[in-house]
Amino acid sequence: MNVLDNIFRVFMFVLPYAVCFAAYTWVAKRAWKTTNTIARIIALFFVIGGIGFTVYRLILNIGGIFTNDDFEFVILIVMVFVLFFASVAMAIGEPEKE
Numbered sequence: 001m002n003v004l005d006n007i008f009r010v011f012m013f014v015l016p017y018a019v020c021f022a023a024y025t026w027v028a029k030r031a032w033k034t035t036n037t038i039a040r041i042i043a044l045f046f047v048i049g050g051i052g053f054t055v056y057r058l059i060l061n062i063g064g065i066f067t068n069d070d071f072e073f074v075i076l077i078v079m080v081f082v083l084f085f086a087s088v089a090m091a092i093g094e095p096e097k098e
Contacts (some may be wrong), residue, residue: 039093050082
């Protein structure tokens with residue numbers, strides 16, 4: 001393998017995890033500002049669960065960084081569902097604006 005192949009593999013390995021952590025951080029900041037305490041707890045529960053799953057997959061797949069060509073679609077799909085449910089929890093907790 002040449003150097004560019006290794007750079008590509010590292011980039012394709014790191015990209016989905018970086019996207020997930022950035023999205024979880026953004027939603028966690030938004031959830032922390034939610035006025036309803038129960039909605040905040042539920043949203044942060046979803047975010048912490050999503051971060052835990054992402055860290056689990058990262059640890060599970062770190063050994064195959066230079067041998068595995070698979071892109072981590074699983075964590076991106078899980079991230080979409082986790083952020084959806086966290087956003088729904090935050091939306092339910094916010095009062096309607098008239």
